[in-house]
Amino acid sequence: MIKFAICDDEPLMAQELAGHLADYMKENLITAYSVSSFSDGRALLDAIDRFDVIFLDIQMEQPDGMETAKLLRRRGDHSLLVFVTVLKELVFDAFQVEAYDYLLKPLDRARFKQTMERVLRSLDRKTAEDIVIQRGTGCEVVLLSDIVYCEVLGRKIYLHKHDGTVSDYYDKLEDLERRVDGRFFKCHRSFLVNLDYVRGCQDGQVLLAQGERIPASRLRERELTQAL
Known part of the structure; x- marks a missing residue:
């Protein structure tokens, strides 16, 4: 079971991400996954669950995406963080919190597919026995x-x-x-x-x-x- 989280304060963007994710998983015949959506960083931080992959917007009310990522890392969370943002100039800041990837809005379907292929390969390597x-x-x-x-x-x-x-x-x-x-x-x-x-x-x-x-x-x- 792969656990995904989407954290974005724009409902339409969150829905678009969820749609891309559902399409990709269906195309690749992957059914063992779940998706949880959060409208802000605080809700994500307060979640009981731990996630394998988090799609995280940067421009949100405090804590914004970058601060949310720092707080997650500080408490030992090792999720694969994929930032989704219009701010391409923050790409270098993303790697300070060990971001896995960086997607720009508006989303490009081909680029999203590439990210998902890398994500799944990494999760396969991380799977504990x-x-x-x-x-x-x-x-x-x-x-x-x-x-x-x-x-x-x-x-x-x-x-x-x-x-x-x-x-x-x-x-x-x-x-x-x-x-x-x-x-x-x-x-x-x-x-x-x-x-x-x-x-x-x-x-x-x-x-x-x-x-x-x-x-x-x-x-x-x-x-x-x-x-x-």
Whole structure:
């Protein structure tokens, strides 16, 4: 699941971006993706979700796009940032916040396609296959594909795996969220779930492949349905 975000204070521009994105994904037969739209930088910064790719306007009310990018990087966000703006003179400033690309308005469809091709190649290289968890002086390698869901209790993370075993270690869920890939969805403030094992969502609960149920917050239930 690739998670895209569009942050632009011009509704028509945001719709145009979303349209280009939908057309590209359809042409390339990619269905496992989601798109979230934000009308300003503060809304993006306040979002619970983490995104693989963010299309970010620069000229917005404070925090503008550049300041929003700086705040994202400062808190450890490693999303691919693609600035979308009329201000071509700011291209060099964009690279101070590790921008991935820079698109000028009005959007050129061919240029957008080139950017998306590069984005997908980069995401393929970034896709994690496993994580290493530390326990005292030892460690354990856990395949992401084996994890059904992750739960935080107190100061510990519990990784519930498809074979019924559970691995636990000390960490924060926010830190784990940065290490896993787009197949994991934060359905609740205490749970990350692997969408590959989700079979539905109903009445505030996520239904898992082996019959288990975990909670989904009211605010996240609709987003989970869209992600599925």
